Amino acid sequence: QVRLVESGGDSVQSGGSLRLSCETSGFTYNRGTSSNMAWFRQAPGKDREGVAAINNDDETTYADSVKGRFTISRDGTNKILYLEMTSLKPEDTAIYYCAVRFPRVLSPEWVLRADEYVFWGRGTQVTVSS
16 A cells, blocks of 8 residues: 655745655655656645656656755655755745656656646645745
8 A cells, every 4th residue: 555654844934944755655666667756735725736756767857936946856765755945935835745656657748747646645734934
């Protein structure tokens, strides 16, 4: 059973940094397994939006709103997905979710589409105050 558990959310001031973690279980992740892992976020009253994604070849994709500020990565065991967030802004306030799908999306253009992902965590709250 695939299980994703996010952590690391907190309340910070504008300009601050946070690192989110997503612990995974129930599947084996390696380069030979076609997959995408991604971070999404959802602010109150807004749709869930893709933030960053990584595939089994370690290719990464970022939403324009976070390019240069956020970094997605995995740990050496490929069991934990990270989202390093710097220069945080009030508009980054949201619940952040990690997600995974197998195999990876057919088109790179879809990699940040929420409806492409099957397995989801329950989220962790990030609040950025001005």
